[in-house]
Amino acid sequence: MIELTDEQDMVLSALEEIAREEFAERAFKWQGEPPWENIELLAKQGFLGINFDESYGGGGMTEFEAMLSIEAIGSVCPDTAEFIYNQQMVAPRAIEMFGTEVAKDRYLPPVINGEDFVAIGISEPESGSDVGSMQTTVSNDLVLNGEKIWVSNVPHADAAVLWVKFPEGLGSVIIEFDWPGVEVQEHYKNMHDGTQSQIRFEDVEIPEENVLTRGQDAFVDQLKALNWERLGCATLANSWARNGLEKALDYAQQREQFGQPIGDFQGIEWKLADMVTQLEGARLLTYRAALNAHEHGRIPDRLETSMAKLYSTERAEQIVSEALQIHGANGYQQGHPLEYLYRLTRGRRLAAGTDEIQKNQIAAALKESGLPDLA
Numbered sequence: 001m002i003e004l005t006d007e008q009d010m011v012l013s014a015l016e017e018i019a020r021e022e023f024a025e026r027a028f029k030w031q032g033e034p035p036w037e038n039i040e041l042l043a044k045q046g047f048l049g050i051n052f053d054e055s056y057g058g059g060g061m062t063e064f065e066a067m068l069s070i071e072a073i074g075s076v077c078p079d080t081a082e083f084i085y086n087q088q089m090v091a092p093r094a095i096e097m098f099g100t101e102v103a104k105d106r107y108l109p110p111v112i113n114g115e116d117f118v119a120i121g122i123s124e125p126e127s128g129s130d131v132g133s134m135q136t137t138v139s140n141d142l143v144l145n146g147e148k149i150w151v152s153n154v155p156h157a158d159a160a161v162l163w164v165k166f167p168e169g170l171g172s173v174i175i176e177f178d179w180p181g182v183e184v185q186e187h188y189k190n191m192h193d194g195t196q197s198q199i200r201f202e203d204v205e206i207p208e209e210n211v212l213t214r215g216q217d218a219f220v221d222q223l224k225a226l227n228w229e230r231l232g233c234a235t236l237a238n239s240w241a242r243n244g245l246e247k248a249l250d251y252a253q254q255r256e257q258f259g260q261p262i263g264d265f266q267g268i269e270w271k272l273a274d275m276v277t278q279l280e281g282a283r284l285l286t287y288r289a290a291l292n293a294h295e296h297g298r299i300p301d302r303l304e305t306s307m308a309k310l311y312s313t314e315r316a317e318q319i320v321s322e323a324l325q326i327h328g329a330n331g332y333q334q335g336h337p338l339e340y341l342y343r344l345t346r347g348r349r350l351a352a353g354t355d356e357i358q359k360n361q362i363a364a365a366l367k368e369s370g371l372p373d374l375a
């Protein structure tokens, strides 16, 4: 679909092979638990953190290669892809972009070696989509107070990046879960059995070197990290959609009714045609946003990012739902890959900015700059 360099082609082929040979058999057994065995193998082969600098153990490539790796793996093993999305495109990536040398040396190598995980805390009980209304504060003498909710993967993480309010405005810091004043109050299971947690912070002292963003550039920096996270989220959704579509295509050839494979009925053929067209459209939007950002050395464009995130996550839910439909009652059974993919894709329309928030961003960009350029 997109012309890859030899190096990108090599990465993609190697990861597709690892996914097929090593991850396929247990692909749907993790169901929300971190697939540590797979992570260890990826780390050993140098494929964990491929978009991080080599000085921390990374592969020295870009977010585009990170997105290729998420796609290659997620179209076989959804949980492994979600783990590497979190690791390559979310909190650790923000640490590499904005962290002090001390913070990068401390937090990045264990993540890239597959030994640790860093969570992200943005949401609060009274502040979801309206991030500007957050009430978690860090004072001028760097004392943190407040509360975060829906923080994913806390039981597997030693540290988290938190979005906070400094006296001068929005910023971010890194905390560790065993510091005095950090209290994990409750863990919840979400719809796909992933764990999310509520955490309280009371007079937590933040070392200077753990401040990530603060001051007048903080908002632009946060946006840069968030837009990459959104493109990673779109990629993850596309990979899960492909996973479901491949299963539907196979099943449609095998399952016979009325004396012929169901895939020979036009009703099913048209479903498959719609599914693949939607998926490729979503992938094109996502790659365009990523490649344009790299080419121009800038933040992924707001309009391009939000269109990619909105379309990919909405279509992924729809494609997986149709794949389940093609499987009939089989696909609806607990433990079947399609019912799990359906639960997974549903969450992506909420995480990293809901559909409605993406539409607000798209409409605002349209009003500001008109339609995207033709060229």
Ligand SMILES: Cc1cc2nc3c(=O)[nH]c(=O)nc-3n(C[C@H](O)[C@H](O)[C@H](O)COP(=O)(O)OP(=O)(O)OC[C@H]3O[C@@H](n4cnc5c(N)ncnc54)[C@H](O)[C@@H]3O)c2cc1C
Pocket (backbone or CB within 6 Å): 120, 121, 122, 123, 124, 127, 128, 129, 130, 149, 150, 151, 152, 190, 347, 348, 350, 351, 352, 353, 354, 355, 356, 357, 360
């Ligand atoms: C699987 C999953 C993983 C997550 N992981 C994390 C994590 O690791 N860390 C973290 O901090 N958070 C995490 N979240 C939380 C996520 O970021 C929030 O759910 C999201 O930001 C929306 O906030 P909210 O749920 O409070 O909904 P609300 O903001 O209360 O919104 C409720 C509804 O109102 C709509 N709405 C709100 N404002 C507007 C508006 N201006 N215009 C139109 N509609 C509007 C929303 O789109 C939504 O449909 C996760 C969520 C999920 C589902």
